[in-house]
Amino acid sequence: MKRTKLLFKYFLLLVITVVFLFPVIYMLACSFMSSTEVQKMLSFTDGQYKTVNMIPQMFSFEQYYQVFFRRAEYLLKFWNAVIITFPTVAGQLVVSSLAAFAFAKLKFPLKDKLFFIYIVLLILPLQVTLVPNYIVLDNLKLLNNFLSIILPGTFSAFGICLLRQSIKYIPDASIEAALIDGASYFKIFTRIILPQIKGGLITLTLLCFIDNWNVVEQPLIYFKDKGMYPLSITLAEIGDSDYGIVFACGVMFMIPALLIYLYGQKDIDSPFIQTDK
Amino acid sequence: MTKNRLKKFSIRATVAFFIILAVLTYLSGTIDNMLLPKVKTSDVIVGTLSGEANGNMQTKYLLPLSSVNSFGENGSVFVINTDESEKTRVNEVSVTITGEDDLYYEVTSTGLFSDMKIVYKASKSISDGDRVYIEEDY
Numbered sequence: 001m002k003r004t005k006l007l008f009k010y011f012l013l014l015v016i017t018v019v020f021l022f023p024v025i026y027m028l029a030c031s032f033m034s035s036t037e038v039q040k041m042l043s044f045t046d047g048q049y050k051t052v053n054m055i056p057q058m059f060s061f062e063q064y065y066q067v068f069f070r071r072a073e074y075l076l077k078f079w080n081a082v083i084i085t086f087p088t089v090a091g092q093l094v095v096s097s098l099a100a101f102a103f104a105k106l107k108f109p110l111k112d113k114l115f116f117i118y119i120v121l122l123i124l125p126l127q128v129t130l131v132p133n134y135i136v137l138d139n140l141k142l143l144n145n146f147l148s149i150i151l152p153g154t155f156s157a158f159g160i161c162l163l164r165q166s167i168k169y170i171p172d173a174s175i176e177a178a179l180i181d182g183a184s185y186f187k188i189f190t191r192i193i194l195p196q197i198k199g200g201l202i203t204l205t206l207l208c209f210i211d212n213w214n215v216v217e218q219p220l221i222y223f224k225d226k227g228m229y230p231l232s233i234t235l236a237e238i239g240d241s242d243y244g245i246v247f248a249c250g251v252m253f254m255i256p257a258l259l260i261y262l263y264g265q266k267d268i269d270s271p272f273i274q275t276d277k
Numbered sequence: 278m279t280k281n282r283l284k285k286f287s288i289r290a291t292v293a294f295f296i297i298l299a300v301l302t303y304l305s306g307t308i309d310n311m312l313l314p315k316v317k318t319s320d321v322i323v324g325t326l327s328g329e330a331n332g333n334m335q336t337k338y339l340l341p342l343s344s345v346n347s348f349g350e351n352g353s354v355f356v357i358n359t360d361e362s363e364k365t366r367v368n369e370v371s372v373t374i375t376g377e378d379d380l381y382y383e384v385t386s387t388g389l390f391s392d393m394k395i396v397y398k399a400s401k402s403i404s405d406g407d408r409v410y411i412e413e414d415y
Contacts, residue, residue, distance in 0.1 A: 069312060072305030255294055263287040266280045
């Protein structure tokens with residue numbers, strides 16, 4: 001009975017894994033097909049796909065050759081995504097950790113009310129804030145500028161809420177002891193707080209990176225120049241004749257996210273395990 | 278793989294990936310041009326082999342022998358065009374051969390104009406709509 005249960009559990013996990021991994025495997029498989037094969041496979045007949053091949057008939061690097069050597073526009077779009085994502089992640093890490101430290105450990109008037117406002121901001125869907133943000137950015141003359149995505153992303157409420165939870169569980173006694181020893185708040189932050197919320201920082205980096213790497217709505221609204229669009233938008237705009245390129249671009253676009261996940265995968269759950277006492 | 282080895286690997290792989298992409302992007306123009314078929318072009322000359330004025334209304338052109346893919350009285354030439362993204366492409370234009378000497382074909386065509394450039398030599402085989410790199414322009 002126990003064994004059957006275990007087998008069923010493994011079977012269920014296997015099915016779930018296949019379901020989750022299918023798009024990735026399918027993308028990888030298609031990226032090694034020739035453009036003709038992909039086009040043949042994806043052309044619609046009576047509203048249905050002809051076939052779904054997981055193994056290329058002829059292994060080909062044609063799509064990668066096109067993306068890396070012949071179609072520089074996709075590489076440029078990739079760098080647009082980098083320009084948007086990396087400063088946003090770095091900015092959010094700095095702003096969120098400092099703000100979270102203040103909200104968790106410092107005493108100042110209206111602290112709880114201010115944090116409540118942050119929570120409300122967190123609850124608001126992105127689409128609600130798009131128009132007000134557009135007006136503000138227009139007044140700041142920041143439309144059609146990468147800063148129009150970087151700045152709102154940097155001051156996102158999510159990171160503050162996440163890190164505040166991590167910092168909250170650091171004992172006050174350690175901070176008080178440091179204060180008695182003459183440490184400044186900045187020193188306490190860098191020497192006591194930051195090393196203890198490393199897991200939280202990595203978690204935030206991962207989540208913030210994925211969020212901004214896959215950004216779609218903001219560039220569509222804030223950028224007039226299509227040349228500034230990141231690859232996440234361009235992938236949707238690639239024409240029927242270039243279906244194969246979509247898969248190669250998809251693989252290229254997935255690699256940084258995958259590598260960053262590999263870097264932080266062991267730490268991603270530690271902020272909660274270590275601090276939820 | 279232990280935690281630290283995995284971290285080291287992911288950092289190295291990330292750095293390598295970004296360096297490779299940066300180099301490819303920086304050199305993309307050069308790489309692209311290197312991989313394009315290189316062509317030599319010349320102007321379309323309006324005229325006749327005999328040198329006499331054209332009797333009928335149809336304009337006659339003199340094209341280098343190597344520029345025309347001839348099959349009997351008909352043939353085709355590749356003309357240079359620039360697309361919306363300012364990239365150089367070739368388009369195939371049909372011509373009717375009305376005469377020839379050691380250097381030129383005398384042709385008529387509805388798709389050929391005096392301000393066009395035609396391909397008379399290509400490093401690789403080219404077809405209609407292909408992107409090309411102009412190596413020499415006479």
